[in-house]
Amino acid sequence: MGGMPTPKRLAGTFSTLDFQLVLLRRMADHNPDLVEDARHELGVSLAQAREASKRWQAMIHSPHSKGALSRYRAILGEPESRTPRRIGDVDGEAWLWPLSYWPELRFEVMVAPNNSVWNEWLVRAPQAPAPELRTLDDLTPWSCTVDEVARAFAPARGLEGTAPNRWGLAFTAPDALGVPREVVAEFTFGLLQRTAVRQ
Incomplete structure (x- = not known):
C-alpha cells in the first residue's frame, strides 16, 4: 500500500486523493492508527483530510448534487473496466477504478440499467492474488x-x-x-x- 505519488489537486475540484481521504475517514472509527499512517504516506495534513470529508458531505447533500454515478466519473474519471454482472434477476455492470493507496484493490460501483448505483465498495483487483484466509x-x-x-x-x-x-x-x-x-x-x-x- 502507498508509495505512489499523490495526484495533483486542481483548485476548486475534488480529486482522487480527496476521495481516498473520504474512504479513510470512514475507516478511522475502527482503525485510527492505520488511517493516521495512511495519511502520512499520502503526505496529507489532518486539516486537509477533514476538509476533504467536509467538502464530500457538502457535495452529496447539495440540492444541485449530481447522481452518484456522475459524481464518481467526475472525480475518478472513466472506469478502468466495465463488466456485465447479474444480481438476482437484475442485469447491471460492475465499474472498477484504481486507487493509488490501495494498488491491489479497486473501487467497484455496481450500476443498474437506469444508471443508478446500488452498491459501492473496495474489491480485489482482477489480477491481484487473493489473501489466504484459513484461521x-x-x-x-x-x-x-x-x-x-x-x-x-x-x-x-x-x-x-x-x-x-x-x-x-x-x-x-x-x-x-x-x-x-x-x-x-x-x-x-x-x-x-x-x-x-x-x-
Missing part, C-alpha cells in the same frame, strides 16, 4: 474484502451495517489451535476493519 489470525484489518471472507468461511451470513457503507458478516472460523469459533466481522467500504469472537 482467525489471517483476518487482520485491511487484509481482505467482504467477498473474500464470505468465500473463505462459507456459509457466511450478512449482517446489517452500523452506518452507511458498512457491512457485517457472521461465520465460523478456526482459531490458531483449530477450535471453531463464531465470528462477527465488520467492513467499511468492503474492507475488513475488525473481528469479534462470540463467547
Whole structure:
C-alpha cells in the first residue's frame, strides 16, 4: 500500500486523493492508527483530510448534487473496466477504478440499467492474488474484502451495517489451535476493519 505519488489537486475540484481521504475517514472509527499512517504516506495534513470529508458531505447533500454515478466519473474519471454482472434477476455492470493507496484493490460501483448505483465498495483487483484466509489470525484489518471472507468461511451470513457503507458478516472460523469459533466481522467500504469472537 502507498508509495505512489499523490495526484495533483486542481483548485476548486475534488480529486482522487480527496476521495481516498473520504474512504479513510470512514475507516478511522475502527482503525485510527492505520488511517493516521495512511495519511502520512499520502503526505496529507489532518486539516486537509477533514476538509476533504467536509467538502464530500457538502457535495452529496447539495440540492444541485449530481447522481452518484456522475459524481464518481467526475472525480475518478472513466472506469478502468466495465463488466456485465447479474444480481438476482437484475442485469447491471460492475465499474472498477484504481486507487493509488490501495494498488491491489479497486473501487467497484455496481450500476443498474437506469444508471443508478446500488452498491459501492473496495474489491480485489482482477489480477491481484487473493489473501489466504484459513484461521482467525489471517483476518487482520485491511487484509481482505467482504467477498473474500464470505468465500473463505462459507456459509457466511450478512449482517446489517452500523452506518452507511458498512457491512457485517457472521461465520465460523478456526482459531490458531483449530477450535471453531463464531465470528462477527465488520467492513467499511468492503474492507475488513475488525473481528469479534462470540463467547
